[in-house]
Amino acid sequence: MKILVCISHVPDTTSKINFTNGDTEFDTNGVQFVINPNDEFGLTRAIWFKEKQGAHVTVVNVGGAETEATIRKALAIGADEAIRVNANPTDGFFVAKQLAEVVKNGGYDLVIAGKESLDYNGGMVPGMLATILGYNFVNSCVGIEVDGNTAKVTREIDGGKEILSAGLPLVVGGQKGIVEEKDLRIPNMRGIMTARTKALNVVEPTGDAALTKVVKYESPAPKSACKIVSADNLDELVSLLHNEAKVI
Numbered sequence: 001m002k003i004l005v006c007i008s009h010v011p012d013t014t015s016k017i018n019f020t021n022g023d024t025e026f027d028t029n030g031v032q033f034v035i036n037p038n039d040e041f042g043l044t045r046a047i048w049f050k051e052k053q054g055a056h057v058t059v060v061n062v063g064g065a066e067t068e069a070t071i072r073k074a075l076a077i078g079a080d081e082a083i084r085v086n087a088n089p090t091d092g093f094f095v096a097k098q099l100a101e102v103v104k105n106g107g108y109d110l111v112i113a114g115k116e117s118l119d120y121n122g123g124m125v126p127g128m129l130a131t132i133l134g135y136n137f138v139n140s141c142v143g144i145e146v147d148g149n150t151a152k153v154t155r156e157i158d159g160g161k162e163i164l165s166a167g168l169p170l171v172v173g174g175q176k177g178i179v180e181e182k183d184l185r186i187p188n189m190r191g192i193m194t195a196r197t198k199a200l201n202v203v204e205p206t207g208d209a210a211l212t213k214v215v216k217y218e219s220p221a222p223k224s225a226c227k228i229v230s231a232d233n234l235d236e237l238v239s240l241l242h243n244e245a246k247v248i
Contacts, residue, residue, distance in 0.1 A: 001055040001146065001168075003046045004106060006099055006113035006125070007074055008036035008089075009067040013118065019217045026217065028066075035070055038114025042174035044184055045144065046112055047078040053146070056080055058106065062089045062098045068200065075195035076187030082200045090210035092124030097208045099125070100132040108169065110146065115139055115173035126173035136166040142177025 011017065011031050018027040035043070049055035059074040061067050062085040071082045085098045103111055111130075116123035130137030142161065143154030149168045154161055156177070172178075187195070229237045241248045 001049065001053060001110060002106065002108045003049060003055050003057050003110045003112065004103060004108040005039065005043045005046045005057060005059045005074070005079065006111065006129075007039040007043065007059050007061050007070065008114065008117040008119070009033050009061060009063050009070045010036045010118040017219070019219075023217045024214060033067075033070055035073060036114050036117045036119075038116060038118075038173075038175050040184060041176050041178050042112035042114060042172075043074055043077060043079065044179045045174065046110075047185070048179070049110075049146065050078065050080070055110075058083060058108070060085065060099060060102050062087055062095045062205075064088065071200060072195050073187060075198045075200070076191040077185050078191065079198075081198055084200060084202050085205055086202050087205035091212040092122045093128055093212075094208060094210040096125050096128035096132060098205050099129050101206050102203070103129070103133055109149075110151070110168060111135070111171040112174050112178075113171065115141070115175050123173075126171055130171035133169070133171070136168075136170045137172070138164060138166060138170070139173035141172040141174045144172060144174075144178060 010033065012034050015031040017031075019025060020027045043059065046055065046057045050057050057079045058081050059071060059079045060083040061071050064086065067084065071084060075082055083102055085102065087098060089095045113126040113129065115126060126139060127137060138153045138155055140156040141153055142156055145152045146168070151166050151168060151170050153164045153166055153172060155164065156175075227240065229240065238248070
């Protein structure tokens with residue numbers, strides 16, 4: 001079985017976010033980047049298939065040379081090889097088109113992508129990718145097993161979970177639950193050294209143009225000051241909840 005894991009290069013949530021050029025560009029200075037968490041869960045599951053069923057695992061990223069440290073971490077975790085599409089991931093449709101070309105050229109049986117990225121939370125790419133390819137698609141995936149050409153997939157739905165059967169080839173949008181957080185892997189020294197010798201193939205993008213562009217970024221409004229109300233002043237509390245908070 002050939003598995004392709006799509007990974008995004010996203011800012012760590014502890015990083016301080018700033019914008020430049022009139023709030024039209026994201027300032028990457030001093031920002032630590034990591035593998036998108038939803039993608040890392042999917043990668044860990046793919047490595048499980050490699051160890052238990054002999055699957056071949058490739059990771060792919062759409063991005064510039066600055067993403068290669070993140071790709072190398074995925075190789076250190078256990079992926080067999082990597083592909084970097086040398087393009088700026090401007091929007092979800094553009095990324096999906098680039099990934100679709102990689103899938104067509106590689107003949108993958110299973111494509112695992114995070115259901116959404118931590119930076120923009122668009123949640124568009126896995127579904128678009130499956131549609132372009134004409135593959136089966138399951139989103140919000142929290143469990144997957146493969147037997148031959150059939151996958152048993154568990155996904156989250158409102159109020160519970162749903163178990164589906166789907167034929168390969170298949171695209172899944174994974175999240176926490178596809179493996180548990182305790183099962184995520186930290187690259188060891190052997191993995192880091194081995195990753196240096198694994199293939200990282202750089203391919204040029206297709207001619208598809210991005211359909212959207214960033215006009216401006218805006219930071220969330222700062223939180224208002226906290227008001228302390230004395231425990232014996234219920235009238236003031238009720239007034240604030242009614243007139244300012246407007247929750248009663």
